Amino acid sequence: MFSNRPLSYLIWESVLQNIDANKRFFLYQQCPALRQTENALPLKVDTLLLDGSVFTVNDAVYKVGIVRKYHTDKGGSAVECDVYGFSEHLQSDGVFLGFVKEKEEELREVRKGKAILLGLPDTADKSEKLEMLTKFINETEEVLYRANLRRNKLPPPFDHFLQVKVSTKYGFREIERVGYIRTISDASDSLFKAVFQKRNTIWIKKLEIENSELLERNLGALNVNLKVRIRNMTIKWGVFMENIQNVLDYENHPLETIEISRDHFVRQENILYHPIVNTAQKLIITVSESDLSELINKRVHVRKTSNTRNKVIALVNHWLENGKQIRSCFSFEIHNKLDAKNTIKEIEEENRKMNWDLKLNVLPTGSRIPPNA
Template sequence: MNNQPVLYDSLRTILHHMDANARINMSTRIPSIRATEKAVPLKINNLSFSDTTADINDVRYQLGVCRDYPKRHIPESFKRENVRGGVSHDFDRFGFEIPIGSSPILPGDVSVRNKNQRVRRTDTDELEQQYRTDLTIYEHRLRSIVENESGERALLSEYWENSREYKEYLQCMATYAREKLKPFHCRRHNLPRPFNCYIQLSVMKDGEAKPLQRLPYTRKLYEAVKQFNHILFANRSAIRVNRPVFFDNHVYRIPVGFKISANELTLRKPQIASLATMIEDVNMLRVSEGGNAENWWQHRFVKNSKELITEGPPSVEESCMMLRTFGCRIIRFHNLRTFTSEQYCQLIENWMSVKREVGSELWVGLDKKRRKNVPKKMQTRMEVIRRDDKNGTQIETSSVNRLKERWQNRLEVFEKDQKDERSVRLRGENGTQIEICGVVCENETMRHRLKVKIVEN
């Protein structure tokens, strides 16, 4: 049977329905389809980054620096690090660790580092002295075991059931201290680092590292991560992610122009300014506390998300400003318990001052008392179109004047009726009609809520 090539349109259809990792693997093995693969939107269920990893669905791609000792045995602790895919930091020419927090920010990178975190140096005189002290202690204890000193043996037996295991532990720690001292010796005598390095690309799945490729250590680890992410994500027509996750205190080494569209996204306020460059649009955005971030709501993807869930700011003025800024179809404000009923009415009016599509909703968290009082106050500020009593019976009316005529001198009856209402339909000055009602949400942070919905423009 003759093998026939897959037609272009058929290939696009196949790629569209393939798992993201399978697509990446196939385009790596078959260079002739790379251009087509990049042109088809990439759909990912879960995506996250760290300084040295990229998680796509249930697969983690990791780059790390491994150490090799060609002429002698690799120390056990370093061997374990190699098995796990290597370390996440670079080494200088003497063998000192270069703290990952000191690596530069490259074009296109997104940094969510903690700016107040101190970068810990590994080449100080204090550290050298500490390693020498540790080595002296470990060697002394090893000699004590060998010489069978009764006092030391009695002390050890209190903590260790098997002195052989303790001896192996001391030997391992002594070897570790000696290795940590070697870079100081190399620097003092201008010698090259005492081990060779290579960069390893691994796939981490179910807690195990499977090596994919070894690269010569001719560039820094962060540069290799940048290049790898460029291969994965650069020049794609679109990247659509169901649930991306962005961790703090990392640098995402992504390509210049990298953009994603997200279905569900949860961010802390201080993260928003940094991540705004890489987020195209969001369906449902949750914004949590975690630090001050001035004007976080003014970023485009926040204002235009389809549904926004956030804690309201402490002042009614700032809350009103945010509501006039947001173009979201659904807005849910948590934790506005300190506002008065009058201030809740201000929020609703500010939200209505922006032209919104029919079906748009505003939800605000409040206590049980205000959940009943706010609809009452809104009826005194706007034209009542319809009320639903507690039995669901609809009471139609065309204007506030008609209500006043009907219930003139019967204020006590009016208040009793309002107390039993489930919802009310009102018309604003610009002609927008809303439906407002109290809601009890068992699965929300705030149990009592007020729901306002635009039903007609």
């Protein structure tokens, strides 16, 4: 028999902490009585991906897009547009007219191509090509129809709405749809704040930052007492460490790994020497053109670098002159077998010539580096 007796506070705490983060967001939205408790408990996230105005929590993608009332694409448009559905870069009359002219020329050429194809003998791929050309013609005609309405200042054939959509491997659901009176950025900010703003503690196994605009715009709006624990972080573009160090509890809970791409060096050259990077158990560099011996973090894996031989030789020479720090470990990926073979041969020759006591371990790609290396 089922009991109507409500769960106690302690049981609710235990249950909520072990529920998937996305289900907790849904409970927060649907059950106002649980909100204070839900916000106070650590939010456990397996994977958080930030990419512009889109963010992904575990397997759920949260996206704000522009949709049309009667001709809705499931994904919605991810860019701002006018009432006729044309993106911001086409707002100038000169640019717009050039765009229309180009589309008209494309349409004429494709129609000619379709007419020629119709006169040819049937082949295995003829129907597929005809279907592709027909689809292109229909889509282009629809674009030119809207362009004609805009040029003649006639009413658009649809209304635009901002839509919040959550997608998972099981499908998608629309959370909310409102009139298109705000920008996508503003709406995305509101969505991000609704999910994270009032929380006290967030535990993230893996944080991946493709684009940090959403994060940096909203850091100031988060709970001043928020502490975030991250095990693994990948930065591909655009985040200043100073902006996240106040919420990241890296002193008590250092990162296990932090991976940084070369793009980041362009924007923030000293990122490799930031305390968050220095205290991480392992630093992974996607592309390295820097002097590896200058890195403070001495457990480094380089996914790609130019002239691996010279990098290794320079590193060993630095150790011979200055001493090798305890627990220093540098590893390099070389995906081309011939390049790997030649590089290893060159380093071994240098090892013999210089009388180094250098141990060179060659591991298959994807192998774990021994903990005592």
